[in-house]
Each structure stands twice: as C-alpha cells, then as structure tokens.
Amino acid sequence: MELAVIGKSEFVTGFRLAGISKVYETTDIKATESVIKSVLEDRSVGILVMHNDDISNLPELLRKNLNESVQPTVVALGGSGAGSNLRDKIKQAVGVDLWK
Amino acid sequence: MAQQDVKPTRSELINLKKKIKLSESGHKLLKMKRDGLILEFFKILNEARNVRTELDAAFAKSTEKINLASAVNGMVAVRSTAFTAKESPEIQLSGHNIMGVVVPKISSTGVRKSLYERGYGIIGTNSYIDETADAYEDLVEKIITAAELETTMKRLLDEIEKTKRRVNALEFKVIPELIATMKFIRFALEEMERENTFRLKRVKARMRD
Numbered sequence: 460m461e462l463a464v465i466g467k468s469e470f471v472t473g474f475r476l477a478g479i480s481k482v483y484e485t486t487d488i489k490a491t492e493s494v495i496k497s498v499l500e501d502r503s504v505g506i507l508v509m510h511n512d513d514i515s516n517l518p519e520l521l522r523k524n525l526n527e528s529v530q531p532t533v534v535a536l537g538g539s540g541a542g543s544n545l546r547d548k549i550k551q552a553v554g555v556d557l558w559k
Numbered sequence: 560m561a562q563q564d565v566k567p568t569r570s571e572l573i574n575l576k577k578k579i580k581l582s583e584s585g586h587k588l589l590k591m592k593r594d595g596l597i598l599e600f601f602k603i604l605n606e607a608r609n610v611r612t613e614l615d616a617a618f619a620k621s622t623e624k625i626n627l628a629s630a631v632n633g634m635v636a637v638r639s640t641a642f643t644a645k646e647s648p649e650i651q652l653s654g655h656n657i658m659g660v661v662v663p664k665i666s667s668t669g670v671r672k673s674l675y676e677r678g679y680g681i682i683g684t685n686s687y688i689d690e691t692a693d694a695y696e697d698l699v700e701k702i703i704t705a706a707e708l709e710t711t712m713k714r715l716l717d718e719i720e721k722t723k724r725r726v727n728a729l730e731f732k733v734i735p736e737l738i739a740t741m742k743f744i745r746f747a748l749e750e751m752e753r754e755n756t757f758r759l760k761r762v763k764a765r766m767r768d
Contacts, residue, residue: 460650462699468638470642473625476688477695478648478672505650505665506706529663529713530652532706536618545607545712552716552723553597557604 460505463498463531465491470510470537488516495521499528507531511538565740567747575741582737586729593722600715607637607708614701621694628687640688643680648699660718662711671696710761 464474465482471482481504485491491513498504507528514522514535524546527531535544544556565571627639648670654661674681677692 460652461647462650462702463664469625469634472634472638472641473621473691473695474699476625476637476644476677476692477699478644478646478669478677479699505652508702508703527713529710532663532710534614534702534706534709536614537622545709548713548716552720553600555710558608 461503462500462506462508463504464508465494465498466508466510466513470513473488476534492517492521495525498531499524502530506533509533511535514545561730565660565744567744567751569748572741572744575744577739579734579737579741582729582734586726586734589722589726589729592658593719593726594648596715596719596722599657600712600719603708603711603715607705607712610701610705610708614698614705617694617698621691621698624687624691624694628691631687632685634649637688637691640679640684643679644692646672646676650703657711657715658718661716662687665703667700670699670703718719737750 461481462474462479463483464471464479465483465485467486468484473483475482481498483494483498485494495507495509495517498507507525509525514525514533515538517525526548546556549558550556565575590599625637632640646669648667650665650667653664655664656662672692674689679688
C-alpha cells in the first residue's frame with residue numbers, strides 16, 4: 460500500500476522529495492473534490508495526507524466521509540483544528556472532552 | 560412489547576421471565592465490554608495525543624526547511640529536484656483484535672533513505688535540500704504512526720458508541736418494557752384467580768340454597 464498526498468503545490472512538494480509518488484497537486488476546490496473521490500476509491504492507498512485548511516473548505520458530506528474513512532486513513536496536517544475531528548468523536552462517544 | 564398485544568397466560572409469563580433473564584445477562588456483558596473498550600481507549604489516548612503534538616512539530620519543521628530551501632535555491636529548483644525522487648515508501652497493513660474490534664497495525668518500509676538512494680544528483684543540489692528531504696522523511700514516519708493510532712481510536716470510539724447505545728436501549732427501553740409486561744400478566748392472572756374463587760363461592764352458595 461502507498462501514501463497519497465493531496466494539496467496545493469507548496470504543500471505537496473516536500474512529500475514528493477520524500478519519495479511519495481501518489482502526489483496530487485490541486486489548485487481549486489472543485490479539482491480537490493474530484494481527486495479526493497478517486498483516491499477514496501483507490502484500494503492501493505492506505506493513508507491520505509491533506510492540509511487541514513483544504514479539508515475545512517470541502518463540502519460537509521465529503522468532509523464527513525473523510526473523517527470517518529478508515530481505509531484510507533486521513534491524516535490532516537497544519538491549520539488550527541488538526542485533531543478536531545477526533546476531539547468531536549471523543550466528545551460524542553465518551554461524553555467528555557478528553558483531547559485537551 | 561406493547562402490553563395489549565400480550566395474552567395473559569402462564570406460558571407467556573414463563574417466556575417473558577426467560578427473556579428478562581437473557582436481556583439482563585446481555586446487558587451485564589455489554590456493560591463489561593463497554594468498560595473494557597473505554598479502558599483500551601484510555602491506554603492509547605495519551606500516546607495518540609503525544610504523537611499528534613510531535614506530528615504538528617514535525618510538520619512545522621518541514622515547512623520551515625522547505626521554505627528555507629526555496630529561498631536559497633528557488634522554488635523551481637526544489638520542485639525539479641522533488642520530481643527526480645524515486646523509491647516510494649511502502650506501507651503494510653495487518654490487523655489485530657481488541658475486544659472484538661479489528662484495529663490496524665501499520666508498518667512501513669523505505670521511508671528513510673540515504674543520500675544516494677533519494678534519486679537526485681548530489682552536485683546539483685545543496686544541504687538545504689538534503690535537510691528538507693530528511694525533515695519530510697521524518698514527517699512521513701510520524702504520519703504513519705499517527706495514522707495507526709488515530710484509526711485505532713476511531714474504531715474504538717465507534718464501537719464504544721455502538722455498545723453504549725445497546726446498553727442504554729436494554730437498560731432504559733427493553734428491560735423496563737419486559738418487566739412492565741410481566742407485571743401486567745401477573746396482575747391479570749391474579750385477577751382471573753380472584754374471579755374464579757368468587758365464582759366458585761357463588762356456585763357453592765346457590766347449591767346450598
């Protein structure tokens with residue numbers, strides 16, 4: 460299995476330098492959406508890396524799909540709310556905000 | 560179970576008693592499962608939080624390194640170097656079981672590479688690009704660890720929520736309704752018994768007259 464990275468040019472270049480081949484450079488939200496959909500269906504991708512700002516700009520339904528996806532697991536980097544989807548899940552399941 | 564749908568008979572009462580016993584033991588088991596899952600969740604919570612902090616720090620460091628490399632070499636040079644990189648890191652997924660929840664174990668190969676394995680020329684590049692590649696390899700390693708822990712947390716949390724819902728449904732809906740139905744049947748049977756006794760007394764009195 461491989462890692463995939465989706466994002467703007469400045470976000471993905473470093474990952475390309477680390478040898479990751481499934482790097483998708485996108486410029487606008489529409490392109491990002493279609494690339495995400497194809498990556499979610501790609502069974503050879505185990506981990507999907509995205510910038511948190513890009514995730515927060517996505518439509519609600521797609522964002523929910525990404526947050527709940529286990530294969531590929533989505534890892535959000537940067538921005539202010541990197542662990543916020545886990546925090547929400549913890550609050551919902553346990554009833555207390557333990558992600559402090 | 561609605562009370563009016565039940566026939567107040569002894570066999571129905573026996574069936575209900577069995578159902579209540581089964582529901583209570585199921586409720587007890589599910590409660591134990593929920594507590595066990597929460598314990599497992601607490602075990603990895605701190606680890607996941609630490610990994611997330613390290614991941615954020617590694618990302619900040621990598622961004623700083625790539626900005627520095629771009630400032631020294633120019634963005635075009637960094638991007639063209641990135642395109643020459645070969646040997647993609649591979650990840651292997653295997654599963655292990657925590658109280659019936661299959662969680663992934665992710666291992667990786669080919670993340671850390673030596674200078675010669677990276678694929679770009681040493682003469683045409685400088686140490687800033689090497690440091691950037693190093694920082695990003697470190698970041699990829701952290702991403703893999705975080706992905707494993709966060710997936711485990713997600714699966715555990717889903718299972719905790721599901722189990723909690725089942726426990727609550729049994730505790731506040733199924734068992735109380737079964738008990739209410741059992742009470743209704745008992746009252747009805749007692750009432751029938753009283754009616755029978757009264758009827759017998761009346762018949763006896765008439766026979767005496």
